[in-house]
Amino acid sequence: MSDLFGGAPAATSPQAPPRDAPLADRLRPRSLAEVVGQDHLTGPEGTIGRMVAAGRLSSMILWGPPGTGKTTLARLLADAVAMRFAPISAVFSGVADLKAAFAAARDAALAGQRTLLFVDEIHRFNRAQQDGFLPYVEDGTVTLVGATTENPSFALNAALLSRAQVLILRRLDEAALAELLVRAEALAGAPLPLTEDARAALIASADGDGRFLLNQVETLQGISIAEPLDPAGLAALLHRRMPVYDKDREGHYNLISALHKALRGSDPQAALYYLARMLVAGEQPLYVLRRLVRFASEDVGLADPQALVQCLAAKDAYEFLGSPEGELAIVQACLYLATAPKSNAAYKAQKAAWRSAKETGSLMPPANILNAPTKLMKEIGYGKGYSYDHDTDEGFSGDNYWPEDMTPQTFYAPVDRGFEHKIRERLAYWDGLREQRAGA
Structure with missing residues (x-):
């Protein structure tokens, strides 16, 4: 049995998974250099890159959306600095499991081996359980690496946060997901049966989640497909169709x-x-x-x-x-x-906005318009540089409110009829102010 809660030291070198393992496991990176989409952390100038170069890790919280490599990073970190890797899951563990893990780490320390204690879903531990980590982190019994999809400001104790760096993992961008596709094809020895448009649609459907993408790829690779699928064929294959509505009336x-x-x-x-x-x-x-x-x-x-x-x-x-x-x-x-005068501008705006929201997934709003109720959020730039529109002469700042990786869109285009005629004039006035300030 693996060293889940203590016992014999866990192997630090990643082992090759069996051939029938899920594709996501078979493609799991074997070194930090193979990790995609997190260069801001794993690169030479990144926090993790610098720690590994120094040969010493500090406790950290890996915060990011699902499928971005939190568990993989923790395993590779232990291997990179020759530490014993001891994983536990907050979903399945209790106080007794934590005590066993700390006792095993203390025994390993007496034998001259440091322990990286990886806690998946760390936010699921209650406040008292989180407090239980503090003495073992402080005395160096373990180097804690926690993984969470929740905002650490709200999910973790302030005392625990003060003893660990919060490292933010980004949702995998298009380039990172495309690289995963290339690796999956190389492992299979054959390209995916997709047109270029369908390939792009497959990447977009993953919404930054590498594990989800590889699960979709595994489904495609397990099916006999005669001709390359277009986006419609891909959607029909990977998603269940809605049932036909009964129109007997x-x-x-x-x-x-x-x-x-x-x-x-x-x-x-x-x-x-x-x-x-x-x-x-x-x-x-x-x-x-x-x-x-x-x-x-x-x-x-x-x-x-x-x-x-x-x-x-x-x-x-x-x-x-x-x-x-x-x-x-x-x-x-x-x-x-x-x-009444007619306009379907609001209806069309809804359709366009919903479509864009599905296509762009989980892009973050610009940091300056994010609320920053905690010290951590302020330190990472939330709310910095926000312009309060009421402080301007026109009550209009002209700021950009769109995600950095998205160009501004026009969803609502009022018609020149009824009350929307006035709305149209107002929007044109604001557009003029925005252009003036952009030029300035």
Whole structure:
């Protein structure tokens, strides 16, 4: 059994995994030089690089998203400085396990061997358990390397944080993930059956998680694929399709579609006809109201911000009066929507923004607009240089609020109708200020 909680010293040299091991294990780096995406830590000028060069490690917390190599780094660190590697998991361990690990580390120290105690998911230990590490870290019995996906400022004791450096692992970028693909193909001795676009889509789907990417690759390599997959074929293969919705009430959907399109076409007479068809046939009035509320946001939007208010007021009126008196409020909302100026700019903006959010994954906002309630967060630059818009003459700073690795996008483009005409002018004014300040 492996040295999980103590006992015989764990081997420091990474052992080759069996051929039937998961791909992520078979591709696990054998040296720090093979680690991808963390050059800011492992390079010659990085904190880990400098520690290894000096031959001495200090206790540290590895903070980063899943699949970025925290466990691998800990193993390689122990090997690089010839330390005994003793891993435990906060998910499966308790006080007795910690005591056993510390006792084994003390015995190893008497034999002249230092111990790197790796604690995975360290944030899952409660405050009292975290305090239990302190004396053994202070007296050098162990060098603690903790791994966490949670913000250490909130998840770990201040006393423990004061005795360990917090090292931030970055989500794997496109280049790092592409390198993992190349290694997986080299190990398999064959390229993945993907077009270039599908290859890019596969990388994007990993959202910076190397383990997830390799699991997807392993699935592809285990399937016989005759022709290279395009992005659509890749998505169909790797993701479950949504079940088909049961459309056995075709007339119901035909009428609501007709009502929606008559409203969009600004035809109040036809809209009233289809509304009447539905209510006379026994359709639930609250269902119709839900569709009108949706239409107010999707097809009227900020061209007339009162449209949504009118629909919600109609819902309140119907619930207060009931049928048939309350149905007049539904008619009023229907007529308001049909005669209102139309804009789907908000709807299109939502679609574009959601699509961009899925494509860009977990990019961090710029540090200057991040909240910094703790000392650690301030030290790493959170909130530094933030411009408070109200302090400017125009109430507008013109700062860049986009992630560093993302160019600014335009999702919302107001139309030149109704209230959105004024919004359009306002946005143009701000764009002009932004350009002036960028030029200055």
